[in-house]
Amino acid sequence: MGKKIKGFKLGRRLIRVSGWVFWRFRTRPGYQKLGSSASRKPMEKVLKWGRKLARQARSVCVGSGYVPIGSEPVKEELSPAVPKGHLAVYVGREDGEFHRELVPVIYFNHPLFGELLKEAEKEFGFQHPGGITIPCRFTEFERVKTRIESGYVVVNL
Template identity: 35%
Template sequence: MGMGIIKIANAGQKLKRSITPKKNGFQGATNSPKKGHFAVYVGETQKRYVIPLSTLDHPLFRELLRWAEEEFGFDNSEGGLQIPCNEDYFEGLISLISAT
């Protein structure tokens, strides 16, 4: 269990680094999420969702990150955090997290 927490913490650090400003603009995509948010890619079509960083603290989202790590790993060549579920499931989960 300790290793899982470390991997989740490392994923959070990678997300924060990916949206940290650099001298020449933002690292990563040209349409970077606004401060305090990050992007994930969901489903077969890789639909992009921008969600608050505070979502990382929720146990349900942490479980989803574990699932993503098992499926894709965190060091993927696609350049974004991929979530291995369909869009309806993800939207329902985010709605549930937002309501708590």
């Protein structure tokens, strides 16, 4: 009986040791890389490193502030991003300065704003290059905006 117990203990130890030995070769669940980097040829590693270096150099060159030697810097007009649900509209007369205003999209359905858009259509037409331009004084535009905000309704009889 004593040998049976010892044999059993020895068997458990063999299973434990064999588990450690074959643990590397077991398939694991989840993502596994197909080719390991150790099996690659040295030249492939050098080429991969060169491509990575070139890609990083391009990303540095494309970033803001980089100007190649012998070329003039490009002046970009930095305008803030338009928030969701708004449109950028330019307000003013051709003889004066245009103001960039952010207008909620829902205002475009209002009759007062529709009148401003009809004026823009008469003056510029539908083939106007650039953004939506409303040809009126900035104070008039602000007045229309405040009326729309206050819930002013135009009643057509």
